[in-house]
Amino acid sequence: MRSGEGPGDLDGRKAYILATVVYEYIATAEPVGSQTLTQKYNLGVSSATVRNDMAELEAEGYLVQPHTSAGRVPSDAGYRAYVDQLMAPEELPVQERRRIRDELRDASRELDEIVENATRLLGRLSQNLAFVTKSQPDAQQFKHIQLIWLSSRTGVAIVVTSAGVAAQSLFELTTDVTPDDLTRLSNVLNAHLANRMLRDVLPADVAACVAELGLHDELRGAVVTAMKSVGANEQPIVAAAGAQNLLDQPEFRDLRKLRSILKIIEEQKTLYDIVSDSLGSESPSVKIGRELHVDELDDLAVVTVPYRFGSHAVGMLSILGPRRMPYGRLMALASGTAESLSERLTDIEAI
Amino acid sequence: MRSGEGPGDLDGRKAYILATVVYEYIATAEPVGSQTLTQKYNLGVSSATVRNDMAELEAEGYLVQPHTSAGRVPSDAGYRAYVDQLMAPEELPVQERRRIRDELRDASRELDEIVENATRLLGRLSQNLAFVTKSQPDAQQFKHIQLIWLSSRTGVAIVVTSAGVAAQSLFELTTDVTPDDLTRLSNVLNAHLANRMLRDVLPADVAACVAELGLHDELRGAVVTAMKSVGANEQPIVAAAGAQNLLDQPEFRDLRKLRSILKIIEEQKTLYDIVSDSLGSESPSVKIGRELHVDELDDLAVVTVPYRFGSHAVGMLSILGPRRMPYGRLMALASGTAESLSERLTDIEAI
DNA sequence: CATAGCAGTCCGGGCACCGGAGTGCTAGAA
DNA sequence: TTCTAGCACTCCGGTGCCCGGACTGCTATG
Structure with a gap:
């Protein structure tokens, strides 16, 4: 924050004027002038004083003038100050x-x-x-996987995560599997991996499950792909x-x-x-x-x-x-x- | 079609003029006048003749004038005639x-x-x-259903149709089921119903499958709901x-x-x-x-x-x-x- | 330090004007 | 008949101009 700028010099009146300008501009979409301000809001000072303050606020980067002899409009910094410091937080009725x-x-x-x-x-x-x-998606928890048998060499993997059913993924194999193989593998995977964070599920974990049942290692790829695809196509x-x-x-x-x-x-x-x-x-x-x-x-x-x-x-x-x-x-x-x-x-x- | 209107009176030259007006207006977005037409296209007649034809085309409802002393613009009927009869069909290179x-x-x-x-x-x-x-969706073919066991009284039904994986639907039961129950029911449903048009799958069919396995009739509701939900939330x-x-x-x-x-x-x-x-x-x-x-x-x-x-x-x-x-x-x-x-x-x- | 007054700036709406494009009509030619 | 040439008329839309209004910044004063 450079010296001479920043919230430090937002003393009472100037801060109030800045807030009012932002507020008014938000409401009307018209550049606001010193006179409008003194008329609509109870500032207790004259428009000339407001003018001086506005000139300072402009020099400090909170306001800008679309062109000479126009009113002022908030800059990014002006809005920022408004949001961070000046605005009264609202509650929903x-x-x-x-x-x-x-x-x-x-x-x-x-x-x-x-x-x-x-x-x-x-x-x-x-x-x-x-x-x-x-x-x-990898901030999601793994909940459930279901491998669905379509034909002896194809199937669908459905992955359910903590954000709901999230991905289905077709797979194709070069060796035959039975519906029962897939069901058993699904069960083992679910037993071992349920409730882990998705990003913590490693291919090695999957491989272990596949090996446990003596199935072909190809299935590891299918499962890993399915898990990866959570969110990939989402x-x-x-x-x-x-x-x-x-x-x-x-x-x-x-x-x-x-x-x-x-x-x-x-x-x-x-x-x-x-x-x-x-x-x-x-x-x-x-x-x-x-x-x-x-x-x-x-x-x-x-x-x-x-x-x-x-x-x-x-x-x-x-x-x-x-x-x-x-x-x-x-x-x-x-x-x-x-x-x-x-x-x-x-x-x-x-x- | 009223007499005096319609394609009947779209003889050679008038038809060509109408086509040209539509074509030109599509290209330029400006109302087309008789002069533009004779200059840009080889009509073989003078602008006065074109004017007469255009006046007739307007009376017949094919053209309209945004205001006096402006060129003509096609009406719905004008575009329609263009699309149906006058336009040369295009091929993609x-x-x-x-x-x-x-x-x-x-x-x-x-x-x-x-x-x-x-x-x-x-x-x-x-x-x-x-x-x-x-x-x-009911013009789709039913391909596959998979009931996934989540807990003894809850599960997810996934329905696959000829348009791809299409719906998942949670269900809740008041009686217990085992994962095996659901797998068996899935298999029976698939065997009986696969490749039927979705609209031809009746609740009674589902009920028959459920009964065949001696399962609680509640499951019928779950399955039917899942099938109904194909496309419902889509x-x-x-x-x-x-x-x-x-x-x-x-x-x-x-x-x-x-x-x-x-x-x-x-x-x-x-x-x-x-x-x-x-x-x-x-x-x-x-x-x-x-x-x-x-x-x-x-x-x-x-x-x-x-x-x-x-x-x-x-x-x-x-x-x-x-x-x-x-x-x-x-x-x-x-x-x-x-x-x-x-x-x-x-x-x-x-x- | 705040204020009143004043001169200066700039935008934007309103208005009059005019050129251009196009029409319809009429009278005459093919 | 059917087409064409010519003419008077209409209307849109762009241009230039003007002026009021809303500001500002500056300066002099309480």
């Missing part, structure tokens, strides 16, 4: 919290579908784009909902920008990258503008909160919207939704 | 056909993923929105790709329109409805403007072609774009992609 829970209640029993419903709900409530990312982004909400925001007037953003949403990879470093974190995080490290998303921001399945954080629920988003409310909304989602998922696990 | 095949070749082995890749490819090549719908739309391409078209200048279209794409239900009546059809179909019966999609059109898995048409590949789309090329492109996709899928089935 009980009533709304209940509504979220209710909406998630009568959803299906399919894991992905529940998560998807939560995402759609969040997209609708937040009036922004909501999306959800699953954590790395999309990191389960669902995204509410893209059309973004159009309402004035920052999307520019069609070219809109186009590249739509592309990013559709490709999903970039979205995943954005939240990937918060994956597994237990606390909400906010990224603003440049902090996203994606040129096209310069004036957007993302709020990310974890959700749990049982006791583990297994994924993140995020809201993508204009940098000028109501952080307090969206954070409360995301947290509330994630909480209800976690509860719902945990109910399911209890079966 | 061998080279392009090969490129499509190559792009699909090294894709994954997961069925849904292959289909999704094809959709993305089609979106990219067509520069429009591509999406894919699966046919009703999204009718597997993938949609290329929404951002739509932004390039001048017809999407209107943000409100764009917004409602995005919403429709995201919700998917409407997209499904649009193609649902062609599902299972063996031939390509085109729907133009009002024919879609969706107000918001008034000036869009859809091209739909079936793809096969083995010998059955199991889904439809569609392109959604402005009504002013290059029908010939897009139909060729969609057919080509569907063909390569079908081949690829059929290769897989051979395993």
Whole structure:
């Protein structure tokens, strides 16, 4: 932090003015001037004084001016200070919290579908784009494997993990097996490996099980491949909902920008990258503008909160919207939704 | 067909003029005037004559004028006549056909993923929105069921159909079963029901199998539920790709329109409805403007072609774009992609 | 250190204007 | 008849201009 900058010099009035500018800009999407401020908010000083403070805040990097003789707009640093220090944290009204829970209640029993419903709900409530990312599969626990006999030299392996049924994988052998072989192998594997973390299951463990039954070593490959394939073909982004909400925001007037953003949403990879470093974190995080490290998303921001399945954080629920988003409310909304989602998922696990 | 209208009066020159107007408008997105026409195309008559013909074509409903003293634009009927009678069918160049095949070749082995890749490819090549719908699951063949024992009163049923592994369904019982019970029941079910059409599998059939082994009738419910759930939780739309391409078209200048279209794409239900009546059809179909019966999609059109898995048409590949789309090329492109996709899928089935 | 007043800047909406593209109609030629 | 040439008329849309409004920064003063 350079001297002369940073939170240190956010004394009472200047801090309040910064907060007010951010707040007002979030509400109106118009650059805010000193006069608007003194009129709408009870500052107790004149507009000239506010002007001086705003000039300082600009010099310190918290505000920027779109052009001379325009009002001020927050910079990334301005939003950051707002989120970290100035903003009053919001709570979700009980009533709304209940509504979220209710909406998630009568959803299906399919894991992905529940998560998807939560995402759609969040997209609708937040009036922004909501999306959800699953954590790395190797942070999942191995629960169960079932090898299914199809013909004497082919079969399907189904792997169940702590995140639900997760992968099926065809295999082909050069030697014959019987349905019974596969059943016995399934049982041995389950007995030996159940509840281990997936990343801790080594090919050698599998080989041991295969050898124990005197089966051909080929099967080791089939099983290992199946386990590897958990998550490999699984999309990191389960669902995204509410893209059309973004159009309402004035920052999307520019069609070219809109186009590249739509592309990013559709490709999903970039979205995943954005939240990937918060994956597994237990606390909400906010990224603003440049902090996203994606040129096209310069004036957007993302709020990310974890959700749990049982006791583990297994994924993140995020809201993508204009940098000028109501952080307090969206954070409360995301947290509330994630909480209800976690509860719902945990109910399911209890079966 | 009312007298005085319809293809009947599309004699040589007028038909040619209509075709040219549609062609030109598709290329330029500008209303076409009589002069442009005589200059760019070799009509052999003067612009005045063309004007007269165009006035007639307008009276007959094939063309419309955005406003007095503007050129003409095709109506739904105009496009329809173009597609059905006037347009020269296009073939995909061998080279392009090969490129499509190559792009699909090294894709994954997961069925849904292959289909999704094809959709993305089609979106990219067509520069429009591509999406894919699966046919009703009860048009699928039952292949295999596996009941997996989790605890003495719970388990998972996995149903494999001709469209690939399709559903898993948890069940809970009030009486105990052994892993062996489930394995035996799986075997009996497979022996009795394999290769039947899913819709022809009756609860009574399942009950017979359960009774044969002297198991509790509860299991019938579990199995039937699992079979029902094939496709129930499956999204009718597997993938949609290329929404951002739509932004390039001048017809999407209107943000409100764009917004409602995005919403429709995201919700998917409407997209499904649009193609649902062609599902299972063996031939390509085109729907133009009002024919879609969706107000918001008034000036869009859809091209739909079936793809096969083995010998059955199991889904439809569609392109959604402005009504002013290059029908010939897009139909060729969609057919080509569907063909390569079908081949690829059929290769897989051979395993 | 805060304030009042003032001169200066810049954006953006509104308006009038005009050129261009295209039409329909009528009268005359093939 | 059927086509063509010519003409008057219409309407859109881009351009340039102007002006009001909303700011700011600066300076002088309490």
